[in-house]
Amino acid sequence: MQPVLTFTEGGIYCPAGDFYIDPWKPADRAVITHAHSDHARLGSRHYLCTNDSVPLLRLRLGKDISVQGAGWGETVRIGGAEVSLYPAGHMIGSAQVKVTVGGQSWVASGDYKTENDGISGAFEPVKCHTFITESTFGLPIYRWRPQTAIFSDIEGWMRENEAAGKQSILVAYSLGKAQRLLYNLAHTGKRFFVHGAIYNAHQSLLSAGWPLPAVELITPETNKSEMKNQLIIAPPSAADSAWMKKFSPYSLGVCSGWMQVRGNTRRMNADAGFAISDHADWPGLLQTIRQTGAEKVFVTHGFSSVLARFLQENDLPAEAVRTAFGGEEETETSA
């Protein structure tokens, strides 16, 4: 019997349905887990993703792509395969892809996190025979604190900055992390000033009806005094750039799972690191794998060989698979 999904040069492929999941080479049909650039790539002829991802795919890949939206849990038949999408909790619209062929179900997780951040959907483990899991933070040193604790740290840090007369600047990935921050900091009543990269994503989410607070685009005309005691949010690429230097004196807080390790905070010249991630931590990965009931696990992008070995030693057949998604070796992606 042919496997439901195979790992090919172009990505994760379903022979029965002749489609790819998050292909890294142009394909005829691509099922997309979420809109980050290492998963949603240009050049495929048809895209399938969740309804919530459609506007983001258009924003990232172009208005005129051929894209079909699906509701949560809705079954879409592609050739001999049944495809359905379930919340992955990673960012707005992010999904796990369940593919069933001849009674065998496989789930490809894409990127996921188990904690509900309020805006990225409530992750649900999906029962399957074979589970393809990410492993971005697949080491036991990665164990996240609840986000309420981290947001209270962030608010404390902002108060300290105000007392010290410093501008607060948070660095967060423009699609995903930035919205998570905005949604969870909306209650502070601060004005949010953002870099252009974040502003564009924000506008398209607002027009899709997401309940996000208003943001203001920082332009060369934006008055520094207006931003005093308010919050600036910028993407990682802007950290310590000439653009940022204009806001001196400032305190730079980096929001990423990589900040769990002190050296990374220091390397980014951050004044504060907040270990807040949109990926599952070690306990989250292990719990999810158990809950899927899978008899076989493929581990992709991240600490794949570590997690696979750990699962094997705990009597679960597992294999590490090389993919072209951002993982361990590229620390500045969507983490």
Next chain:
Amino acid sequence: MHQFSQLISALSHSTKTNEKLELLSHYFSTADERDAAWVLALFTGRKPRRTVNSAQLRLWCREAAGLPEWLFDECYHTVGDLAETIALLLPPPEKGDRSMPLHFWMEALISLEKAPEAEKSAFIRSAWEQLQPGERFVFNKLITGGFRIGVSQGTIVNAIAKAFGMEGAVVSHMIGGNWDPRATTLPQLLHDHHSNPDDSRPYPFFLAHALEGSPSGLGAPANWQAEWKWDGICGQLIRRNGQVFLWSRGEELITDKFPEIAGLLEYLPDGTVVDGEILAWDEVLHRPLPFQNLQTRIGRKNLTKKQLQEAPVVLLAYDMMEWNGQDIRPLPLRERRELLETLVKTADRPALKMSPLIEYGDWDELAVLREQSRGNNSEGVMLKNAGSAYQVGRRRGDWWKWKIDPFTVDAVMIYAQKGHGRRSNLYTDYTFAVRNGDQLVPFAKAYSGLTDAEIAEVDAWVKRHAVEKFGPVRTVKPELVFEIAFEGIAASNRHKSGIALRFPRIHRWRKDKPVSEINTLDDLKQLLAAQM
């Protein structure tokens, strides 16, 4: 412990010396007085002897977290710091947050020295359960050592000076020497009246600027005194009121480390201050031993007879700032030097020598002589205006250092390893090889010399081109060629290549050079032979 843990965290996030000084000074003026004495001890190299080793910590952490050894090791290689790895791996602490002060933990750790292993294990495990995650890291660091927070002795001294309204030099004096943090508090230490701080007070060092290009713009050679630029430890020797003190340029009292120089006490008159270079000396060849020999003396608390014999130390005198109790810094250099010569001649001790003057007619001749620096184990030439006063700090105009260019060879990177601290999880530590026939022979490790952007580029390359994995080390395809600079070369039987380099660093990335054109082991051996 909470306050100390916050101090460490704030210091490690701060990159500015002034900020660090403020943080420390605030800590010293508000902390428990016994804790303050401990912090000073820990930050000035007075950490007590270790009572628990790394292997034990690893084992107990693995037991507490239920992890196999290989998984612990994977974590350690990613974090790059044992104390932090353990803090991250331990299960979340129990709620009871009864925080004991720093001095409690330090004394408890010391008292474990003779305890049986089971008792040590029980103590450490219960400490981990009581401490909050941030404090666990600091607690582990108290055992494993090295906070890596970039605080110099000078910053500590200034912070205490500020906190207690004292002069820096007085603080330096009071906190120097041997003292036991278990037996004193910081205020007691600072106000101990058994000795007069004025006796040991050093003068600020006068430092030279680097000379760019040739000295011909300096005017008549006759006005300039030339000396070798020695590669040792810059020091200041003081004898006042029947006591002798030796300061390093880092304004650290190092009298105890160099008994040969401390032994000059009886041979110098009171009211004498001499500026010179501390060097391991070869009495047969009348020149310094290679720097490696002096290195065996640095950082050792207790010196063995063997070390004293193999690396005998002398002070090569450059200058004199105080004579007969008079501050003679305003006198012209040529007059100070005459007084110094008399002093050295009268003392007549092997441990005190004059730094000789280089005889030269014109600048061209001096340039030729400078090329012989390596034969003296020196780094080049110092030029001092014969009429100059002994000034304060690094000043332009009267004193210049004219260093020789470093050695350079082109080599290929063969191994890469992740760094520590701010470089953890980045491949920043490289091993380089030269050719020997059709083989590549590793000869140097270097950690510095690339810009952050270049490091990122090499890091990404390593991740894509790793061939083999040996624990944290990646073998890479021998493709990237770098020019490696170094200051000296010596024979070594500890290295496969048979040579050891002094201060190797990456000079530049030779993207233009193919691996086939790198230097050979024979090239290095020729450099070595030329040194003999």
